[in-house]
Amino acid sequence: MQTRPFQQMMFARPRRGFTIVELIVVIAIIALLIALLLPALKIAKANSQWATSQSNLRQIATLMQGYTSDNRDRVLPSAFDHRAPLQFKGPMRAKMTSTPGSLPTLAPPIGTPLVGTWADILWTTANLGTLAMPEMSGGDLVPDTSGFYNYRFDSPDRLAYTAHPNYSGNILRSTTAMKKPISIDPTSEALPWGNGASEREIDHPGYFAANNFFTSAPWLGAGATGIPAAGQMERFVPSGQILFPSAAVYLVDSRAGETIEPVPMPWAAADTNLCEIDFRYPGETCLFLCMDGHVQTEPKWEKIEDLQGGYFTSPASPPPPGANDPDPRGLKISNLDRADNPGP
Numbered sequence: 001m002q003t004r005p006f007q008q009m010m011f012a013r014p015r016r017g018f019t020i021v022e023l024i025v026v027i028a029i030i031a032l033l034i035a036l037l038l039p040a041l042k043i044a045k046a047n048s049q050w051a052t053s054q055s056n057l058r059q060i061a062t063l064m065q066g067y068t069s070d071n072r073d074r075v076l077p078s079a080f081d082h083r084a085p086l087q088f089k090g091p092m093r094a095k096m097t098s099t100p101g102s103l104p105t106l107a108p109p110i111g112t113p114l115v116g117t118w119a120d121i122l123w124t125t126a127n128l129g130t131l132a133m134p135e136m137s138g139g140d141l142v143p144d145t146s147g148f149y150n151y152r153f154d155s156p157d158r159l160a161y162t163a164h165p166n167y168s169g170n171i172l173r174s175t176t177a178m179k180k181p182i183s184i185d186p187t188s189e190a191l192p193w194g195n196g197a198s199e200r201e202i203d204h205p206g207y208f209a210a211n212n213f214f215t216s217a218p219w220l221g222a223g224a225t226g227i228p229a230a231g232q233m234e235r236f237v238p239s240g241q242i243l244f245p246s247a248a249v250y251l252v253d254s255r256a257g258e259t260i261e262p263v264p265m266p267w268a269a270a271d272t273n274l275c276e277i278d279f280r281y282p283g284e285t286c287l288f289l290c291m292d293g294h295v296q297t298e299p300k301w302e303k304i305e306d307l308q309g310g311y312f313t314s315p316a317s318p319p320p321p322g323a324n325d326p327d328p329r330g331l332k333i334s335n336l337d338r339a340d341n342p343g344p
Contacts (some may be wrong), residue, residue: 191257
């Protein structure tokens, strides 16, 4: 009776492990589950970025309203030039040279001092932060012991994101990265400092571009090389001048830069049909910030007339055939103060 357990142990069947076939099946099932899960995670991330970008635009709208209230009902300029004594200076500190502490004065690494965009104004007036980094020249980071450029009066640009690739504290940019910049010139800078963003900015946060209908410096062109004449008046748009604020576009996702040109003749050239707009969100959509402060998501269009409809470019010039088709989307980029620009 005492030897039976020992006999049972001697004749017990040994435990069987996984066979190679079973192991392969398990691995295949895990790989299949991961393949099914990854697209869902990608979609969830894209939707989260889309929602955060909307939040950024709403915060920008609040800052814009504050600027308008503090500046005699003037709409925030899409671009400005304070190099010459003009009628109205606005916030002179925007796009100034940087003098952090006892270090030497450093000019903006990209662009011209006292010439900038809506982003530089809001970054400065709202005191959105500082971002100190080594002095740069020639379009690239260059070690320099002479000092550090401080992004205090200058909205972070390409070089800032090159030096700080994980920086995400700028509400003036989209949370979705740029994938296809507009310029084929690898040395081009984003608007208004060049001909548009190039491949150097792939994976940087996408731009929100302001409608240059609101520029206070109409002499500025691509590259911001124009210089105002002494005493030349800046152009400011009172908010009451906009006939349909709920339809008037101020900001839109862009693959070109911080400004975007209104389209005076939308039927004139095929390359203006998409207005340098970046359809970067799920379903090939983009975001618009309108003058009444609301944010609107729009799917891709084939021609600009599909977005804002056709209308007269000049009261003295009749529109071409089919130019005055009904407006299907109720958004306007140009002629925002014109009575012959159909309302929503």
